[in-house]
Amino acid sequence: MIGDGFGFRKKIVRRFWVRGGLAGLCAVFGIFAADAQTDSAQMLPLVQVVATTARVQPVGVRTERLDSARLTVHAVESAAEVLFRRSGFYVKSYGLGSLATTSVRGGSGAQTAVVWNGLPLQSPMLGQLDFALLPVFFADEMALQYGGCTSAWGSGAVGGALLLNNTMTWRTGLHGHLRGGIGSFGWRQTSAALRYGRSHWATSTRLLTEAAQNDFLFRPAPTLPYQRQTNARLRQQGLLQEIFIRPRPEGATLALRLWRQYTHRQIPPTLAQRRSVAEQTDDTWRAMLHWRKSTQRGLWEARAAYFDELNHYRDSLLRQDTRNRFRTLIGEVEAAYRPGKHLNTQIALTHAITRARTPAYAAEAQQQRIALFNAWTWSARRWSAQADARLEQIDGRLAPITPGLGLEWHFFNGWQVHARIARHYRAPTLNDRYWRPGGNPDLRPENGWSQELGLTYRCQSTAWPGSISLTAYQRRIRDWILWARQSGQFFFSPQNIAEVWSRGLEGRLNLQHNTDWGQLHLTVGYDHTRSTNERPIASPRIEAGSQLFYVPVHQLFGELSARWRCWQVILFHQYTSSVVGLNEPVPAFSVGSARLQYFWQKNHWQAGAFAHLENAWNTEYIVVERRPMPGRHYRAGLTLGF
Amino acid sequence: MRYILLSLLFALVHSLSSQVTASFENFNLPPDTFLNNAAPNDAFVSDPVALPNNYNPQWMAWTGWAISNRTDTLTPGFINEYSAMAGSGANGTATYAVAYAFDGAIIRLLGPASGGTVLGLYVTNNAYAYYSMRDGDPFAKKFGGPTGNDPDFFLLTIKKYRNGVLGPDSVNFYLADYRFADNSKDYIVKQWTYVNLSSLGAADSLLFTLTSSDVGAFGMNTPAYFCIDEVSIQPTVSQKEAIPALDFALWPNPTSDYTHIRLPEMASAETHQVEVFDAAGQLLLQSQVLRLPVGTLAPGLYYVRVQTRQGVGVRSLQVVR
Numbered sequence: 030m031i032g033d034g035f036g037f038r039k040k041i042v043r044r045f046w047v048r049g050g051l052a053g054l055c056a057v058f059g060i061f062a063a064d065a066q067t068d069s070a071q072m073l074p075l076v077q078v079v080a081t082t083a084r085v086q087p088v089g090v091r092t093e094r095l096d097s098a099r100l101t102v103h104a105v106e107s108a109a110e111v112l113f114r115r116s117g118f119y120v121k122s123y124g125l126g127s128l129a130t131t132s133v134r135g136g137s138g139a140q141t142a143v144v145w146n147g148l149p150l151q152s153p154m155l156g157q158l159d160f161a162l163l164p165v166f167f168a169d170e171m172a173l174q175y176g177g178c179t180s181a182w183g184s185g186a187v188g189g190a191l192l193l194n195n196t197m198t199w200r201t202g203l204h205g206h207l208r209g210g211i212g213s214f215g216w217r218q219t220s221a222a223l224r225y226g227r228s229h230w231a232t233s234t235r236l237l238t239e240a241a242q243n244d245f246l247f248r249p250a251p252t253l254p255y256q257r258q259t260n261a262r263l264r265q266q267g268l269l270q271e272i273f274i275r276p277r278p279e280g281a282t283l284a285l286r287l288w289r290q291y292t293h294r295q296i297p298p299t300l301a302q303r304r305s306v307a308e309q310t311d312d313t314w315r316a317m318l319h320w321r322k323s324t325q326r327g328l329w330e331a332r333a334a335y336f337d338e339l340n341h342y343r344d345s346l347l348r349q350d351t352r353n354r355f356r357t358l359i360g361e362v363e364a365a366y367r368p369g370k371h372l373n374t375q376i377a378l379t380h381a382i383t384r385a386r387t388p389a390y391a392a393e394a395q396q397q398r399i400a401l402f403n404a405w406t407w408s409a410r411r412w413s414a415q416a417d418a419r420l421e422q423i424d425g426r427l428a429p430i431t432p433g434l435g436l437e438w439h440f441f442n443g444w445q446v447h448a449r450i451a452r453h454y455r456a457p458t459l460n461d462r463y464w465r466p467g468g469n470p471d472l473r474p475e476n477g478w479s480q481e482l483g484l485t486y487r488c489q490s491t492a493w494p495g496s497i498s499l500t501a502y503q504r505r506i507r508d509w510i511l512w513a514r515q516s517g518q519f520f521f522s523p524q525n526i527a528e529v530w531s532r533g534l535e536g537r538l539n540l541q542h543n544t545d546w547g548q549l550h551l552t553v554g555y556d557h558t559r560s561t562n563e564r565p566i567a568s569p570r571i572e573a574g575s576q577l578f579y580v581p582v583h584q585l586f587g588e589l590s591a592r593w594r595c596w597q598v599i600l601f602h603q604y605t606s607s608v609v610g611l612n613e614p615v616p617a618f619s620v621g622s623a624r625l626q627y628f629w630q631k632n633h634w635q636a637g638a639f640a641h642l643e644n645a646w647n648t649e650y651i652v653v654e655r656r657p658m659p660g661r662h663y664r665a666g667l668t669l670g671f
Numbered sequence: 672m673r674y675i676l677l678s679l680l681f682a683l684v685h686s687l688s689s690q691v692t693a694s695f696e697n698f699n700l701p702p703d704t705f706l707n708n709a710a711p712n713d714a715f716v717s718d719p720v721a722l723p724n725n726y727n728p729q730w731m732a733w734t735g736w737a738i739s740n741r742t743d744t745l746t747p748g749f750i751n752e753y754s755a756m757a758g759s760g761a762n763g764t765a766t767y768a769v770a771y772a773f774d775g776a777i778i779r780l781l782g783p784a785s786g787g788t789v790l791g792l793y794v795t796n797n798a799y800a801y802y803s804m805r806d807g808d809p810f811a812k813k814f815g816g817p818t819g820n821d822p823d824f825f826l827l828t829i830k831k832y833r834n835g836v837l838g839p840d841s842v843n844f845y846l847a848d849y850r851f852a853d854n855s856k857d858y859i860v861k862q863w864t865y866v867n868l869s870s871l872g873a874a875d876s877l878l879f880t881l882t883s884s885d886v887g888a889f890g891m892n893t894p895a896y897f898c899i900d901e902v903s904i905q906p907t908v909s910q911k912e913a914i915p916a917l918d919f920a921l922w923p924n925p926t927s928d929y930t931h932i933r934l935p936e937m938a939s940a941e942t943h944q945v946e947v948f949d950a951a952g953q954l955l956l957q958s959q960v961l962r963l964p965v966g967t968l969a970p971g972l973y974y975v976r977v978q979t980r981q982g983v984g985v986r987s988l989q990v991v992r
Contacts, residue, residue, distance in 0.1 A: 249817030250818050347808070516969035518972075
C-alpha cells in the first residue's frame with residue numbers, strides 16, 4: 030500500500046488526537062481488531078501518533094503498514110507468524126516456535142533490517158534476527174518496507190526492512206488488560222498490559238509468558254505412521270516497560286523503554302535425525318532512551334540504546350556448550366527541518382559500538398560504526414521527490430556511499446506512480462570476519478543498485494474503498510558474501526565471490542466494503558521473485574543463472590475479513606512455490622488459517638474471546654528441509670480489559 | 672623336487688620377512704590422547720609411511736591425518752573426531768591414524784617402500800562419522816532415512832600413485848552400506864576390517880577418497896573421517912636398489928606467487944623433474960626449473976614432488992593470497 034505510512038509527509042510532525050470508541054481502545058490496548066477511523070460515542074484515550082520522517086516513510090519505497098488494530102489479530106503470535114501469513118516477506122521457519130528468518134525481494138536473511146523505534150536490532154554477529162523471538166504484543170505498529178533502504182537504516186537493509194514502533198500515549202488514565210490463551214501441543218500464553226497516562230507523564234507495562242510442548246504429530250514419510258515431535262518445548266517470558274515524560278504538553282518528550290526477554294527452546298530433531306537433546310536460550314536486554322522535540326518547522330530527536338543479547342546453545346549428547354553474546358551501545362541524534370513550504374530536510378548521525386564474544390572467536394570482537402544520513406524531500410500536491418544518502422565508516426573503513434532518489438506522482442483521480450533508484454550495501458558480520466575457522470577480516474561489503482517502479486490506483490469510494498498496485502523492481506548485488514571453499518582449501522570461509530541479480534513483480538489488491546451491518550475487507554498479494562546467482566561457484570555447488578537457496582519464485586497470499594457487530598471472522602490463505610534447498614528441493618505448499626473474534630464492551634469494561642484455526646486444510650508441508658511443520662491445530666483465549 | 676620346495680619355502684619366508692608394517696606405535700602417545708599438528712614437518716612418519724598433516728593452529732582446523740589412541744566409542748559428535756569405533760588400534764595395538772578427508776587423504780611410502788606394493792591395511796569408522804550415519808545430526812542424515820529404505824552408503828576408495836601418475840585401478844571399501852533390499856543386512860563398520868590392496872601393485876603413495884549418498888550443495892554431509900592401522904607393505908626392491916628419499920626445501924612456504932626449491936648440493940647440478948599435485952593428487956604443474964610459479968594456483972594445499980638421480984622427495988606447499 031504505497032504511501033500508507035506513519036502520517037503525511039507534508040508536515041514533519043503531525044499529531045492526531047483521536048477521539049472515538051472501540052478503535053481507539055484497540056489502538057491503545059490491542060484488544061480487538063478495528064480500524065482506527067471507527068467512531069463511537071465512547072470517550073477515547075488520547076493517542077499521539079507520532080508522525081513521519083524521511084526514514085520512516087521514504088518517497089518511492091513501497092511500505093505496508095500494520096497498525097495496532099491489525100496487529101491485534103495476531104496479538105498472540107510472533108512477527109514470524111504474522112509475516113508468514115500476510116506479507117510478501119518469505120519466512121524461512123524451522124518449525125513451530127523454532128528459528129525463523131526472512132527473505133525479501135530475493136535477498137538473504139541478513140539483508141532484512143529490523144528497526145525498533147528507529148534503531149536496528151539485527152545481531153551484529155549473524156547480521157539477522159530470529160523473527161520467532163519478536164512477540165507482536167510488544168509492538169504497537171509494524172511497517173514493512175520493501176526494497177532497499179540502506180541509506181535510512183544502514184547495513185543490511187538491502188531486501189527490505191521491518192519497522193517495529195511503540196507509540197506514546199498521554200492523558201489516558203488507567204487502563205489495562207489481561208489475555209490468556211490455550212491451544213494445541215500444550216500452548217499456553219498469558220499477557221498483561223497496564224497503561225497509565227497523565228498530562229506530563231505516562232507509563233506502560235507489558236508482560237508476556239508463553240509455554241508450549243510443540244509435540245505435534247507428523248509423518249516423516251508418506252508411507253510411515255504419524256509420530257510425535259520430540260524435544261520441541263518452548264518457554265518464554267518478556268517484559269516491555271515504557272515511561273514517558275513530557276514537562277509541557279507541547280514540549281519535548283522523553284521515552285524510556287526497557288525490553289527484557291528470556292526464551293528457552295528445545296531444538297527438535299530433523300527428519301533425518303534419530304533424536305535431539307539440543308536446547309537454546311536467548312536472553313535479551315534492550316534499553317532505549319528516546320528524546321523528541323518538535324517545533325513549528327522542525328523536529329529534534331536523540332536516541333541512546335544498549336542491547337545485550339546472550340545466546341546459549343547446548344547439546345549434552347554432542348557435548349556442545351556455546352555462549353554467544355554481543356553488547357551494543359548506540360547513540361543517535363536526528364534533526365528534521367522544513368526550510369520552505371514544500372521542502373524538508375533530515376539529518377542523522379549515528380554512532381554504535383559493539384562487543385561480541387563467542388568461543389569461535391580468538392578474542393572479543395569489537396566493531397565501531399559512525400554513520401551520517403541526510404535526506405531532502407520536496408512535496409507538492411501531486412509530486413514528491415526525495416534525495417537521500419548515507420555515509421558510514423565501519424572500524425575506520427569507509428563503506429560504500431549509498432545514495433537514493435525517490436519520486437511519487439499522483440495523477441488523475443487516485444492514481445499514483447512511484448519510482449526509486451538506490452544503492453545498497455551490507456557490511457560483513459562479525460562472524461564473517463572473525464569466526465574460526467574461516468573468518469575473513471578483509472571482506473568487502475556487499476553492494477549494488479536497485480531500481481523500482483510502481484503504479485497504484487486508490488478508490489476513495491465510501492462503500493468500496495480500496496487500492497490496487499503493481500510494482501516491478503530489479504537489484505544487482507556484487508561482492509555478495511558466501512561461505513565457500515576454494516580449490517585446495519580445507520575449510521569454508523566467507524568470500525566476496527557471488528553476484529546476485531534479483532528482479533520481480535509485486536501485486537497487491539485491497540478492497541473494503543462498508544455497509545450498515547458491518548465491514549468486509551479483502552487483501553490479495555502476489556510476488557514473483559527471480560533471484561539468481563550470476564556466477565558459477567564450485568563449492569557450494571552453484572550454477573550461473575540458478576535461483577538462490579530458499580527464495581520462492583511465486584508467493585500468493587490472501588486475507589478475507591468480515592466484521593459484524595461484535596464479531597469478526599478472518600480467513601488467510603497463502604501459497605509458496607517450491608524452493609531450492611541445500612540438499613533437495615522443498616516442495617510447494619499451500620496453507621490456510623482462520624480467526625474468529627468476539628468483543629464485548631460495557632461502560633469501562635471490555636471482554637473478548639478469540640479462536641484460531643491454524644493450517645485449516647491440515648496440509649503436510651515443510652518450509653525448511655528435514656524440518657516438519659504441524660498439521661491442523663487450534664488456539665483460543667479470553668481477554669478482559671478496563 | 673625337495674630342492675624346489677625348499678627353494679619356494681625359502682622365497683616365501685624371505686618374502687614375509689621383508690614385509691614392513693606401519694603400526695603408528697612409534698609416537699608413544701600417553702593413554703587416550705591424540706596427536707595433531709605435525710609441524711615443523713608436513714607429515715607424521717611411521718616407517719615406512721608418511722601421513723601428511725595440515726594443521727592451522729590459528730583456526731584449530733586441520734586436514735590429512737592425526738595419530739590417536741582415543742578409546743571413546745560412546746560419544747557422538749564432532750567432539751569425538753579422534754576416536755576409532757573399534758576402541759583401540761587393530762590387532763590389539765593401541766595407536767592408529769585418523770583421516771579427515773573432505774578432499775581426500777594421501778599416504779606416502781618412504782624409502783624402500785616407495786615403489787613397493789601395499790599389501791593391505793585395516794580400516795574402520797571414526798566415532799563421529801559412525802554416530803552421524805547411525806543417528807543423524809543437525810547437518811547429516813541418518814542412513815536409511817525415515818523409512819530405513821534409503822540406499823545410503825559411505826564409500827572409501829583407494830587408488831595409487833606411481834611416479835606421480837594416478838593409477839586407473841581402485842579398491843572400494845564400504846564403511847557403511849544401506850543399499851540392500853533386506854534392511855537387516857545394512858551395516859556400518861565398527862570393527863577393524865582388513866582391506867587387501869595388493870591388486871593395486873607398485874605404488875609411491877596411496878590416495879583415499881570418501882563419497883557418501885548424503886550430499887548437498889556444500890558437499891558431503893557425512894563427516895569425512897575414517898581410521899586406518901597396520902599398513903603392510905612389500906618392498907619390491909632391496910635396500911640397495913631402492914630409490915632413496917630426496918631431502919629438499921621449499922622457500923617461501925606459504926607463498927602467493929613463487930616458491931624456490933632448494934636441493935642438496937649433490938642433487939642441485941643434476942637434471943630434475945618437478946611436479947605439483949593438488950590435495951586430491953591431480954597433477955597440475957610440471958617443470959624442470961627450481962623456481963616454481965604458483966600464482967595461477969588457487970589458495971590451498973599442494974604437494975611438490977622432485978625427482979633427481981639422487982632420489983625422490985615430496986613436500987607440501989601452502990598457497991595463500
